Amino acid sequence: NAGVTQTPKFQVLKTGQSMTLQCAQDMNHEYMSWYRQDPGMGLRLIHYSVGAGITDQGEVPNGYNVSRSTTEDFPLRLLSAAPSQTSVYFCASSLDRKEYEQYFGPGTRLTVT
Amino acid sequence: SQQGEEDPQALSIQEGENATMNCSYKTSINNLQWYRQNSGRGLVHLILIRSNEREKHSGRLRVTLDTSKKSSSLLITASRAADTASYFCATEVAGANNLFFGTGTRLTVIP
Numbered sequence: 001n002a003g004v005t006q007t008p009k010f011q012v013l014k015t016g017q018s019m020t021l022q023c024a025q026d027m028n029h030e031y032m033s034w035y036r037q038d039p040g041m042g043l044r045l046i047h048y049s050v051g052a053g054i055t056d057q058g059e060v061p062n063g064y065n066v067s068r069s070t071t072e073d074f075p076l077r078l079l080s081a082a083p084s085q086t087s088v089y090f091c092a093s094s095l096d097r098k099e100y101e102q103y104f105g106p107g108t109r110l111t112v113t
Numbered sequence: 114s115q116q117g118e119e120d121p122q123a124l125s126i127q128e129g130e131n132a133t134m135n136c137s138y139k140t141s142i143n144n145l146q147w148y149r150q151n152s153g154r155g156l157v158h159l160i161l162i163r164s165n166e167r168e169k170h171s172g173r174l175r176v177t178l179d180t181s182k183k184s185s186s187l188l189i190t191a192s193r194a195a196d197t198a199s200y201f202c203a204t205e206v207a208g209a210n211n212l213f214f215g216t217g218t219r220l221t222v223i224p
Binding site for chain 1: 214
């Protein structure tokens, strides 16, 4: 199993550009989520999904969209990048939304200039 | 915020010593998890303790939970240089659909 994969590893965007961060898992996990990690802030939840076709907002959803058309994939779209979105983004999945350990991808380091 | 707070923010010890880090949280929880993050990597799950449990062990890790004080501690015994990483607690809050992560403790183990 590859586990949770994320692409790209690094990305630089100009303000106003849009892009999609890719996330895929091959463990047949129902629950997937996106976090951003900023210095001194820990991880903050952006969006999550409890299964294909079902998504919901987390703590910091503004400026981001998600969709879940398959169990495996959970892309995160930045609609119009802003410098405040400079961060490291992690995708995670778990068997269930609560009690099970979350498996994290390696992260995408995004810089918005 | 329902985020946990780890204490200390940074800890530096000699190889072979024990490392203790603490997590405090604000609201009632269903379970609490500890994760490790090596520099530049994603988080790795270490251990989960449920609200009705007081202590749990996994290899060199010992986790305690005191729900009356809304706190947990992670003890790493006989530390190794490879234990150098950031450690995060994450709480599953009753009624919420996600985990809330703390800000982490940066552990450095000096060979």
